[in-house]
Amino acid sequence: MIRNDALDLPVRSALPGLRDALDGPAAPGSAVLVAPPGTGKTTLVPLVLAGLVGDGPARRVVVAEPRRIAARAAARRMAWLLGEKAGESVGYTVRGERVMGRHARVEVVTTGVLLQRLQRDQELAGVEVVMLDEVHERHLDADTVAAFLCDVRDALRPELRLVAASATTDAQGWARLLGGAPVVEAEGISYPVETAWAPPARPVRPPHGMRVDPALLTHVASVVRRALREQGGDVLCFLPGVGEIARVAGQLGGLGDVDVLQVHGRAPAAVQDAVLSAGARRRVVLATSVAESSLTVPGVRVVVDSGLAREPRVDHARGLSALTTVRASQAAGRQRAGRAGREAPGVVYRCWTEAEDVRLARFPAPEIKVADLTAFALQAACWGDPDASGLALLDAPPAGAMAAARSVLTAIGAVEAESGRATERGARLAGLGLHPRLARALLDATPVVGARRAAEVVALLSEEPPRDYGDDLAAAWRTARRGADAYAARWKTEVRRLTGAAAGQTPAREDAPGGLSEDRVAGIVAALAFPERVGRGGDGEYLMVSGTRAALADGSRLRGAPWIAVAVADRPVGAGHARVRLAAVVDEEVALRAAAPLRTEGDEVAWADGALVARHVERLGAVELAVRPLKEAAPALVREALKEGLRREGFGLLRWSREAGELRERLAFLHRTLGAPWPDVSDDALHARVDEWLEPELGKARRRSDLGRIDAGQALRRLLPWASGDAARLDELAPERLEVPSGSRIRIDYANPEQPVLAVKLQEMFGLHESPRVAGVPVLVHLLSPAGRPAAVTADLASFWREGYRAVRAELRGRYPKHPWPEDPAGAVPTRHTSARLRR
Incomplete structure (x- = not known):
């Protein structure tokens, strides 16, 4: 029985245009659907495309959502509209959970699940329509799926229909990406939403890293209380993350007959269900950006927007990647405000000034521009396009991020060093549905520690445990095992999935390694996942193999361990070192084995404290394992060290007579006045051409004092334009x-x-x-x-x-x-x- 709710949704006005784009006589078979929030694009359109509503042909439709909570909610809502339970005509598949009957015609999946499915079956056998929902969010998996589907339509299945759907997006950009697809727009029934500007009375510190000024959170809580007094209906409050939600919830005590609910990706399923269904009591729903789109929270008449969001960032120089707090974009602000006008006129309280609003970014940064691209690079390599140059992407991946990703993938044996193409091992890693680092740890640790224990630790690393679990990975493992909270429940589900995956990929040795302690197992797995974050030190501070220093918190159980493997770390703003969030104790044997490709031995000559220091060094990345003095060093090493000394201390180390100094000034004048062929003699330019003008003098030098014997003027004359004959005019021109x-x-x-x-x-x-x-x-x-x-x-x-x-x-x-x-x-x-x- 189809409920009337399904037939009255505003998106019905766009259905004729959508049918023409997908099935008309000259139809391209693809479309960009732009429909405001609340119009039914996520729930009615898939039912129509599948022939479950209306008189269209029966087809199998896959709907891709960016988040698990949205995928479950969309499937349940569609099943409800049909008067069924999820799994009958409409089912869903998310990581670790599948509710899908034999006769289901609509399947809602996360983009990550669809990505894995495409790698296994590029033709998507049996699927006739794919709808990519909320493409405006520009998640990396969604962009990748869209690119792969364009390839599938071009090369394998031109009859596959493709719909990119969003409430607000770069419609023309997506239309070009889909090969000139028409843009179909739906008119929404939007109720007016009044804006109330509610900035803090006193300035608050801007967000830095993961840190949010507590004064802002206190202010947000006060605005929620004000909204409850001034307005009717439920209140939806947007905050950047789980921690901020918990803090604001803690400040909203004593609200009487008002329920405070917390919704985010880690919330228990029961809480998520409660948020998505109207209640008898008034509610305050504290949510992350998960509630910006895809989900309709019934009863909401008021939105309180903190103006903050979380985006991924990667520090390639330090090998650290994490979420960071940023100002939400104008597009996100519109999406959030729209939640207040879904069912009736509403109000949005914005916790910043109107003047600030016009300076915000128009759209959120695409993940492909700012995130760690290791998983993306492996997906592209497995697809047969290692540098992603042939993929249909709205934004090309940054070259530096791709190079860093290729380096990681080469080190773990996932791609070939020269071509970048995926190896057989790389294909196995990609098939595990994990970040390549964690897939490597699961694959390589299983024969050593057993499939079950490897899966348990990797599951901890795939979703960072709550902060109250502590920074000791082994202790957090024990807490999760005996825990009854929402995180522990999700962890156990993921452990079952990974145990099966590990057992299918590696020889079964579940009992053989049973003698290893949990601390050692945790260390082995963490070191395999993050070999460049193995660190040696003591007294709470460690030098990691990557060259970054990392510090433990005061009172950490890990303090005093000579070696650790850092699983999670961030770098406080203004700090020169990283801060350890989660790590495990390892010994030197484990460290050397996990980071074996980074172990080197050789002669080194460095410029240190104003002099040359020659040593024979055994290293594990930046960590020195053994050192002995070196009497005779190779001339090439000495020369490079002397160049470094010149870079650090300047060319004043050379002998500059008055004539030499004046020659440099004359050349600088001619370069500025006449340009080429007269040489640039600034410090940077001279460093760039040091091999041209300081040879052979530099090649003969063996120590700092030898630099002081080099006649800088004589050397500088090598840069004169002798080849063109202009050098003879030096005294004429200057x-x-x-x-x-x-x-x-x-x-x-x-x-x-x-x-x-x-x-x-x-x-x-x-x-x-x-x-x-x-x-x-x-x-x-x-x-x-x-x-x-x-x-x-x-x-x-x-x-x-x-x-x-x-x-x-x-x-x-x-x-x-x-x-x-x-x-x-x-x-x-x-x-x-x-x-x-x-x-x-």
Whole structure:
């Protein structure tokens, strides 16, 4: 029995256009569906496409949602509209859970599940329509699935129909991506939503990393209380993460007959179900961005928006990736506000100023631009496009992030070093439905520690345990095993899935390694997953193999361990080291085995404390295992160390005569004035060409003192444009000295490359009507008194003789009566002598 609710949804107005795009005579077989929140695009459209509502043909439809909670909710809502239970005509599949009957025609899956299915069966046998929902969120899995489906339609199944659906999106961009698909828009019944600006009374600190100013959370709680007083209906409050939800919930005690519910990806299924069904009592729903789209929370008339969101970020230099708190985009703000107008007029309280709002980013950053791309790179390699250059993507993956991902995948044997193509092992890793690091740990740890225990630890690493589980991975493992909270329930479900996957991929040795302690097992698995985060140290601070330092919290049970494997870490803003969130104790044997590809041994010469230090070093990445002094080092190593010394301390380490310094200034003037072929002699440019101008002198040097014997001027002449013949014009274009009217040859100062300076006694310039020039640039003339002190500065002698000389003559004539001070200097005889000597 089809409920009337299904037939009255506003998206019905778009159905004719959608049918034409997918099934019309000249239909491209794809479409971009733009429908406002609450119109029924997620629930009615799949039923129509499957022929479960209306008179369309019976077809199998797969709907891809970005989150598990949305996938379950959408399937249950569609089943309810049909008067059925989930699993009959409409089912769902998420990681670790499948509710799907034999005769189901609509299957709702997460994008991650669909990605795995495409890798196993590129044709998607039996599926006739795929609908990608909420594509505006730009999750990496969703972008990847869309790209793969475009390939499938182009090469294997042109009849496969594809719909990209969203409430707000770059519709034209998606239309181009789908090969010129038409954009079909649905008119929504949107109730007006009033905006109330509710910024904190006092400034709050902006978010840094995962940190949110407690003062802002206190303010958000106060705005929720204000909304309950001023408005009717339920309140939906958006916060960036689970921790912030818990803190605000703790400040909302004493609300009487109001229920406070917390909804996020980790919430128990019972809580999620309670949020998605209307209750008898008034409710405050504290939610992450999971409630922005896909989910309709009934009864909501008010939205309180903290203005914050969480996005993934990766620090490639330190090998750390984590979520970070950011200001939510304008698009997210519109989505959130729209939740208040789903069923009736509503109000949104925004916890920032109207002036701030216009400065927010228009859209959230696509994950492909900011996230760790290791899993994406493996998926692309398994698909046959290692660099993803042939994939239909709205945004190309950053080259640096792809290079870092390729490095990780090569180290774990997932891709070939040269071609980047997936190995057989890489295909097995991709098939486990885990991040490649965790898949490697599961695969390689199972023969050592057993499938069950490997799966249990990997399950802990695949979803970070609550902070109150502590930072000791082994202790957190024991807590999860005996726990009865929502996290422990999800963990146990994932353990069952991974145990089966591990047993199917590796030889069964469940009983053989039983003698290993839990601490050792946790360490082995963590080290295999994150070999570059194995660290050695003590007293709470460790140097990881990656070169990053990591510190344990005070009171950590792990303090004092000589080696640890860091599973989760972040870097506080302004700190030079990482902060350990979850780690396990390991011994040196485990560390060496897990990070074996990073073990090296060889001679090293470094510039340290202003001198060369030569050593033979055994290393595990950045961690030194053994060191002994080296008497004779290879010249190439010495040369590189000396270059490093020059980079750190500058070219002042060389011998700079006055002529050498002036040569560098003359060249800098010519480079600025004339450009090529005259060389750039700035520090950066000289470092970039150090092999050209400092050889062979640098090759002969063996210690710091040898640098001080290198004639910098002689070396610098190697950069002159000898090949073009311009080097011979150096003295013509930028002469060291300039002959003035008196016959004196005066040195030119090129310290200012914009305009050289000529400092000369005023009387020696008599009779010269125009300022001298070098390389076409007027020289700035410093006219000196007979005592050599500055009397005037000019770049236009003719003007000075006419207008400035009279005042200088009046001031200095009485002070220096023995020197000539003619009334007409332009016509006078230049001299460097006194008047008496001239008369003789």
